[in-house]
Amino acid sequence: MTNKSSELTLEQRDEILTALKARFEKNMHRHEGLEWTKVQAKLEENPDKLWSLNEMEATGGEPDVVEYDLQKDEYIFYDCSAESPKGRRSVCYDREALEARKKHKPENSAMDMAASMNIEILTEEQYRTLQKFGPFDQKTSSWIQTPADIRKLGGALFCDYRYGHVFVYHNGADSYYGARGFRGLLKV
Structure with a gap:
């Protein structure tokens, strides 16, 4: 890609x-x-x-x-940007979700963008680790790696930080919002 x-x-x-x-x-x-x-x-x-x-x-x-x-x-x-990276927002979760949308398709998906950059999307545990250095995503949210059983049913997970806590939510994998992107990691 x-x-x-x-x-x-x-x-x-x-x-x-x-x-x-x-x-x-x-x-x-x-x-x-x-x-x-x-x-x-x-x-x-x-x-x-x-x-x-x-x-x-x-x-x-x-x-x-x-x-x-x-x-x-x-x-x-x-x-480590304060909010979900601006150049990676308004994307649905993955290619399958992108292709499933009939109307108003976003330009890309989080998983495809991460793959094109050769990075990984954070897991829930990694997102919680990041918050030890934060707070991050007080106004935005970020897709996280979603377990296969949830994804199989059409859902995907995302997180944000509100009221002093990390919240994990679900949404249809084909959804996208201007304030939701994704955070990645790279091992060197």
């Missing part, structure tokens, strides 16, 4: 690294004990992952490191 080149120009590479470094340094509470130089080295070894982070940034996700998996030696980036 990727329709863009997955290679960054030198200028794009420098811009995304500068943005990521600034966000990393500004939000040390998200990744205490981690060093930017090690994160940057890992990114430079994986230009395809840097491309995905650039896509996350370009769609308003404001990706930042929120976890480090010591066993796998992986830095895990989540979208």
